[in-house]
Amino acid sequence: MDYLYGLAQTIGVHTIIGLSAYVVLQTGQVTMAQAAFYAVGAYVSAMLTTLWGLNILIAIPVAALVAMVLAGLAGFPALRFKGLMLVVATMALGEAVREFFFNFDYQIAKGDLKVGPAGAEGFRQIRYFYERGWTTAEVAAFIWMFVIGIMALLWWMDRSRIGAVLRAVGEDELAAQSVGINLTAVKVSAFAIGGAIAGVGGALYAHYTTHVEHTAFGVLMATFAIAYPILGGLSSVFGTLIAVVFIQGLLIQWLPILIGGELRNLLFGLLILLAMNLRPRGLIDPRVARTLRGLFVRSPNA
C-alpha cells in the first residue's frame, strides 16, 4: 500500500506542474519556463523549512508567491514573442535559472553538519515530512489537498469569464483584442498564475524527494510540464491528470513490470507519437470534455 501512496505523491506533484503549464497554454503561449518556477518553488520552500525551521504551510505560500512574482516579471518581456520565439526565449530563461541554482551556494551550520544549497552538489536533507513522522499516506494526502485545490480553482476558472477570456486570447489574439480584452493583463496573469502553481509543485517536490539539484530542472522537465496538458488536452483540467497517470503511472511504473524496463523509452516516444496522431487535441478533447461536464453539471438546455 505504501508504494501506491508513494506513486500518488509522484502523480500529484507532476499533475501540479502540468496544470501550471495548462494555464499558460490556454492563452496560446508555449512556455518552456515552468521548470524554472518549479525550481524556484523547490529551493525557496526548502530553505524556509530546512534552514530556518518554518512551518511548511507558511513555506509553500511564500514559495508560490516568489515564483509568481518572478513569472509575472518574466511575462512582460515574453509578451513580445510568439510561437517559436517564445519557446526559445522561455527556454533561455529556464536555462538561466538552472545555471543560477547550479552556482547557488548558501549553507548554514545546523547541529554538526552544514545544510543548504551547495551549488552543483545540490541541496540535501530536506526531511521536513519524515522528521515530523508523517507517513507516506499522510504526505500523499497533503500533496493531493493541493492538487484538488488547484484543480478545483482551474475548473471553476475554465467555466467562468476568466477562462473564456484566456481561451479567447489563445484562439485568436486579434479578435480578442478587438472585443476589448487587454492582452497584456491576460498574458501576464496567465504567466503569474502558472508560476505560482509551479512554485507549489516545486515546493512539494523538494519535500517529498528530500533532495534537489539543478539537473532536475532542465529542458527535459520543462518539456514534460507542457507535454502533460498537451497530451491530455487543453479542454479540461482532467486531461492533464489523465496524461500524468498515463505517463508516470502507466509508462514509467507499470510498463517495465510488464515488458522489462529496457524498451520503455522507445515505447514512450512511440506512444506519444501515436496519441498525437489519433487524438491531436489531446486525450480529453473538447467533445469528451463536454460529455464529462455533462456528467457533473446539468447543462442549461438539457
Place this chain on the structure above:
Amino acid sequence: MVLVQAIIDGILVGTTYALIGIGFTLIFGVMHKLNLAFAAASIAGAFASLVAWQHFKDLPVPLVFLISAAAAGVLGYLIYLTCFRFIPLKSPLATLMATVGMLIFLEEIVTHVSDGKAQNYPGMLPDARWTLGPLDIRVDYILVFAISVAAMLLLLALLYRTRLGIATRAVAQQPVAAQLCGISLDRTNAATFVMSGVLGGLAGAMIGSSAELLSNLLPLQLTVKGLIVTVIGGLGSIPGAIVAGLLVGAVEKGVETWSVLARDLCVMLLIFVFLVAKPAGIFGKLNVRD
C-alpha cells in the same frame, strides 16, 4: 591572440550549427511548424553511418558522410509521415508534441545502438595541422567549413534554380495559392523534410567527425543549439541561420577563453539581446502574426 584564435575556431565550428539551424528554419519556412526531432534525426543519421563504418572496416570518410546524409534524409521523411502528414494543420501543439515523442524515440534508439557509450568515429585528416604565424588552425575545421558552405550553396541552387525549389518557396509563401497552381503540398512538404534531413545528416556526421566521437548525449544538446541559431537568424531565413550559426560559434569559443560556465549563459543573453533589439532575427522579416 588567444581570443582571435578562439574566434577563428568558433567560426569554423559554427558552420555545423549553421547547418542544423538551416534544417530547422527550412521546415519552419515551408510549414510554419517546429520539428523538434530534427537534430536527433541528424545524430541518428550519423549513428547509422557509424554502424556501417564499424561493420565494413575502413570505409572511406566521404562515403561515411554520404551514408549519414542519406540515412538522415530517410529519417526526415519518416518524421514527416509520423508527425506532420496525418495531424490536422489546426493542431500545432499536436505536431510539436509528436516531434518531441520522435525525439525521445530516436534518442533511445541511439542509446541502445551505442549501449550509452561514447563511440569512436572517423576523423578527417587527424594528423594534419596548419600554422599561420601565431595562429594554429585545424585542417578538418576548414574542411567542415568548406563542405558546409558547399552544401548551403547547393541548397540555395536547389531552391532558386529547380522546379522543386520554386514549388517549395511557393508553398512557403502561399500554400493555398500554390495548391491552386497544381503544386502538391504533400510532395513538396515531404521533399523539404528530406532536404533538411540530408543537410542535418551531413552536419551530424561532421560534428561527430570533428570530435572523432559520437555520443547519445548529442541530440538534446544540438536541438537546443539549433533552436537558438534559428531564432537569432530569424525564422525561415536561410542566410540568417548561416550568419547566426557562425556568430553563436564565435561567441561560444570567445567566452570560453574567459569562463566555460559563463559560456552558455552568454549565448542565452545573446538571444535576449536579439529578441529585444531585433525580434525578427538577423535577416528575418517581422511577421505580425504567425
Place this chain on the structure above:
Amino acid sequence: MKKSALFLGACALALAGFAAAPASSQQRVIKIAGFGAKTGPVRSFGVNSEAAMRAAAAEINAKGGIKLADGKMAKVEVTFDDDRCQAEDGINLVRRYASSDVLVAVGPTCSNVAEPLFGILQKKVSDEKDSGLRFPIFTDVAVKAGLAQISEWAFRNTPNEPLLYDALFKYLQAKRPELKTIMGGKEGDFAHSKAGWDAVMKVAAPKYGMNIVGEVEWKLTDTTFTTQVREMKAKNPDVIAIAAHPFTLCGVVKEMARQGVKPKLIIGLTSSSSMETMEGCARQVEGAIIPTTFAPVNPEAKRVAGLIAKQKGSADLHSTAAWENVIILKSVIEAAKIDGKPETLAADRRKVRDALAALKETQGLLGVTKRTEDREAIKPFVFVTAKGGNWVVSYDPTKPN
C-alpha cells in the same frame, strides 16, 4: 468517448496490478532487488550491474543457497529494475520493494538518485519518530563522496576516491620524481567529475610535491576542446589530470593529439578505467594511469570477470562491486540468522541492517575491504595503465616490487 473509457479502464487495471501482493511459494526465497539506469546516457552501468548480480546469484544458488535461522536453505532471487537515473523513479522503486517481500536492495547507479533515496530512509534507527523508510540499501555504483552518512539504512561498497588518489600521487612521487607540474581538467557541470579534481586530485597532488600550474574545465556534453587544450599547451605541464567521463575524456585526448600536446603522464578519473574509454580512444589514451578498485589481477577476479561476461555484462570497478555486494549479503544474511518468513520481514530487514553495520571488513575480489563507521568502504586498489587497447595493471600494492 469509448476510447477514453477503455483508457480509464486500462489505468484502473494498471493500478490494480500494483496492488496485487506477490504470492508466497513453498520454496523459501530471499529476494534481493537490484536497480539502476538501464536507459539513457549511463545505460551501461545498469546493464553491467545486472549481469554481475545475476552471476552472483547463480553462483550462490548452485552451492545450495542461503542458510536461514532454522537451518533450512533458501534460494536467492535477484531482480533488476530501471530507474532511468531519475530520482523519482528510484524512490518509487524502493517504496515498491519496501511494500513487497524484497529483503534488501542493491543500487542505484546514479548519485542523483542515491542522494534523495537515502533522504527518504529513516535517518537514525534509534529515532522512532522518524517516518522514513526502514529498508536496507547496499549501493554498488553511485560514487559521490559521503552519501551513506545521510541514513543509517544506507551502505555503500564504492571506491573512496580521496584515498585512491592520495596513494597514486604518493606512488608517483616515489617512482616518477621527474614529474613536477600538473594541470587539471574537469567537467564543470557534473558533480562527480568536478569533485574528482577540486576535492580529490587538486588536494592530493601538492601533498606529494607536485606543483599545480593551472586548471581548465568544460561541460559534460561538449564536443570541441580547442580552447582548453591550447591552454594546456601554453602551460606545458608534466602531468595532465582529466576528471571526466569517457565521452569528454576521449574528446580532450583526441584534441591533445591533434595539437601535439604530449604530457609525460595523463591521469584519469576512476570511472574512466572501463572498456568504453578503450572503444572511444584507445590510441590517444595510451599510457594514461588510473587508480581503480577492480582489475582481473588474480584467478578469482578473472573467474568472476568471465562469469559476468557470460551474463552479457563487462566486469569493471562498478559491476564487480555489485557482485561483491550480493556475495557479502549472503554471508550477512546467514550471520544475521533471519527467519525469512513473510511475517518476520520487517525484523529480518532490521537484522540485515544491523549485521551490515556491524561489519568491520569484507572479502572483495582484490582483497580485504575495510568498512568505516559511516557505512562506507575502503577498498583495495590497483593502478592500471592504458596499453595497446587494454587496461593493464601497472602497480599492485599487495605485490610490491
